[in-house]
Amino acid sequence: MSLYSDFNDADPGFYNYVHSVIEQLDNANSPSERRRLKRHAMTAYHRIAIYAGTIPEPEAFSTVLCYDLSTGGFSFFMPMVPTFKMLVVEFDLPDQTMFLKAKVAHSQNVMLYPSGYVEYVGEKASHSKAYPTGAPTPMILVGCQFLERLETRHKPAPTKSEPQPEPTTAQ
Numbered sequence: 355m356s357l358y359s360d361f362n363d364a365d366p367g368f369y370n371y372v373h374s375v376i377e378q379l380d381n382a383n384s385p386s387e388r389r390r391l392k393r394h395a396m397t398a399y400h401r402i403a404i405y406a407g408t409i410p411e412p413e414a415f416s417t418v419l420c421y422d423l424s425t426g427g428f429s430f431f432m433p434m435v436p437t438f439k440m441l442v443v444e445f446d447l448p449d450q451t452m453f454l455k456a457k458v459a460h461s462q463n464v465m466l467y468p469s470g471y472v473e474y475v476g477e478k479a480s481h482s483k484a485y486p487t488g489a490p491t492p493m494i495l496v497g498c499q500f501l502e503r504l505e506t507r508h509k510p511a512p513t514k515s516e517p518q519p520e521p522t523t524a525q
Contacts, residue, residue: 396423397470402430405440409453409504415444421472427456427499435461435494442504451507456498465490 401415418430428443436458445452463475468488472495 393422393424393427393429396420396428400430400446401444403442403444404438405442405455409442415442421495425500427459427497429495429497431464431466431493432461432496433493436496441498443498449509449511451509453504453506455501455504457501458496459499460497462495462497464493464495466493467491 398420399417400420401417403410403415418432421429421431439458441456441458443454443456445454465473465475467473467486467490469485471486471490473486473490474495475492
């Protein structure tokens, strides 16, 4: 069985999350796409940390801007080439927080414009629908492959707050 099918069979919650994100996105696929899994644009902030055998402490996580997502992986921007191979990504969902182990598959120099336009350095075609406006920031686009779900932390259901009785004063 492939990693793709094992991951989906073992993790329907994340699979459903990915598909709910995908349904909300308007994606333009590049004809030069080499991945076997369709990726979808996802401009959202999530948190990552270096993986060293366990889920790191909260202060070890850094917030990154994610660029795309598939059931097999995701990509995000960094100011420099990653020095790590394994990481944990934290997806904070409305009813739960999921921690997934991933490995760095590749990295690419890009220019990120304030409009969201991404220009691949050394390539003529861009994979973004946005127009290049403003001064770009040199970044590294890091592509990762999901390996396994490490943990899911369910959030308590929101409760309706009961009206509190007015305090009485002793006279």
